[in-house]
Amino acid sequence: MIATVTLNPALDKTVYVDKLLPHDANRIIKIESDAGGKGINASRVLKELGSETVALGLIGGPTGSFIEHVLQNEGVRTDFVRIIRHTRTNIAVQNADGSPPTMLNEPGPQCTADALRKLKAKVRETARKSYAVIFGGSVVPGAPKDIYHDLIHIAHAEGALSVLDADGAPLVEGCAAAPFMIKPNIDEAGRLVGAKLQSEAEIVNAARALCDRGVRLVVVSMGKYGAIAAMDGECRRATPPRVEVISTIGSGDSMVAGIMHILCKKGSLEQALKLGCAAGAATAMTNGAEIGKRDNILKLLDRVTVERIC
Numbered sequence: 001m002i003a004t005v006t007l008n009p010a011l012d013k014t015v016y017v018d019k020l021l022p023h024d025a026n027r028i029i030k031i032e033s034d035a036g037g038k039g040i041n042a043s044r045v046l047k048e049l050g051s052e053t054v055a056l057g058l059i060g061g062p063t064g065s066f067i068e069h070v071l072q073n074e075g076v077r078t079d080f081v082r083i084i085r086h087t088r089t090n091i092a093v094q095n096a097d098g099s100p101p102t103m104l105n106e107p108g109p110q111c112t113a114d115a116l117r118k119l120k121a122k123v124r125e126t127a128r129k130s131y132a133v134i135f136g137g138s139v140v141p142g143a144p145k146d147i148y149h150d151l152i153h154i155a156h157a158e159g160a161l162s163v164l165d166a167d168g169a170p171l172v173e174g175c176a177a178a179p180f181m182i183k184p185n186i187d188e189a190g191r192l193v194g195a196k197l198q199s200e201a202e203i204v205n206a207a208r209a210l211c212d213r214g215v216r217l218v219v220v221s222m223g224k225y226g227a228i229a230a231m232d233g234e235c236r237r238a239t240p241p242r243v244e245v246i247s248t249i250g251s252g253d254s255m256v257a258g259i260m261h262i263l264c265k266k267g268s269l270e271q272a273l274k275l276g277c278a279a280g281a282a283t284a285m286t287n288g289a290e291i292g293k294r295d296n297i298l299k300l301l302d303r304v305t306v307e308r309i310c
């Protein structure tokens with residue numbers, strides 16, 4: 001089983017307008033609501049691929065219940081800790097011309113020490129039965145910034161691998177616990193090593209430097225250009241096929257799920273990167289925060305190339 005943990009999930013609301021006019025009344029054409037959060041997305045993709053998964057994290061109020069509902073309707077098992085304050089709502093305003101949406105993101109609800117204690121107990125219990133635990137996304141207000149460090153230690157102590165997909169201080173702090181895998185995109189990787197990464201050589205060096213800090217598998221994703229992976233002193237370049245892109249939100253989370261789905265079945269890193277790229281590309285072909293579907297992921301699989309580069 002592969003468990004996921006989302007500390008600060010969101011009800012993602014996409015509001016469609018003809019053209020957003022600031023300081024004016026805008027007529028809404030349609031509204032779509034979905035469950036959002038990096039761990040949640042990874043669980044949904046894992047379920048698509050046929051992996052056993054459970055989504056953990058913190059949820060509260062009717063917005064939290066909505067998320068639980070969406071996941072359960074899709075057959076994704078959930079085991080959230082309930083908090084008193086309401087799960088946040090993130091709003092994306094989408095123009096009809098398909099230009100990038102205007103995002104309005106809440107920081108998220110304040111959580112209590114008691115909720116964090118309960119979450120740690122659930123992670124401990126679940127990690128014992130899991131191949132890996134994927135930790136994803138921003139840290140909820142009220143949680144210490146080294147929370148991922150603690151959670152990764154708990155997962156390791158119970159014999160599970162850990163994956164961290166975060167940014168900024170939570171990623172830096174979490175890396176100090178030597179997670180099995182991280183999947184920063186190129187900007188996140190740059191912030192992590194304190195340098196702007198442009199050339200492939202710079203990305204390879206950054207990935208290797210992160211391996212030297214104790215991370216076993218570093219995958220730096222580069223959107224349509226694919227990803228560079230470093231593991232056990234070897235580096236690989238994975239390149240997705242050119243696809244019709246609609247919205248890349250969730251592509252990174254899909255890539256993490258694809259990689260871990262294969263590694264859990266004892267597949268090779270090459271196969272893992274192939275499925276990761278195919279899942280990321282399939283999600284880039286869907287609307288808003290939707291994730292790629294199994295049939296499309298499998299259709300794209302043979303068009304991904306993986307080469308050893310050093």
Ligand SMILES: Nc1ncnc2c1ncn2[C@@H]1O[C@H](COP(=O)(O)OP(=O)(O)OP(=O)(O)O)[C@@H](O)[C@H]1O
Pocket residue numbers: 184185186221222223224225226227240241242243245248249250251252253254255276277278279280281282284
């Ligand atoms: N436009 C695209 N065309 C083909 N594949 C893509 C495209 N965008 C993303 N992918 C695939 O998905 C992977 C992850 O994408 P990306 O680097 O955008 O992640 P990210 O920035 O972490 O995304 P998010 O955090 O929104 O989930 C890429 O390495 C690539 O394989």
Ligand SMILES: [Mg+2]
Pocket residue numbers: 165185252253
């Ligand atoms: Mg990402």
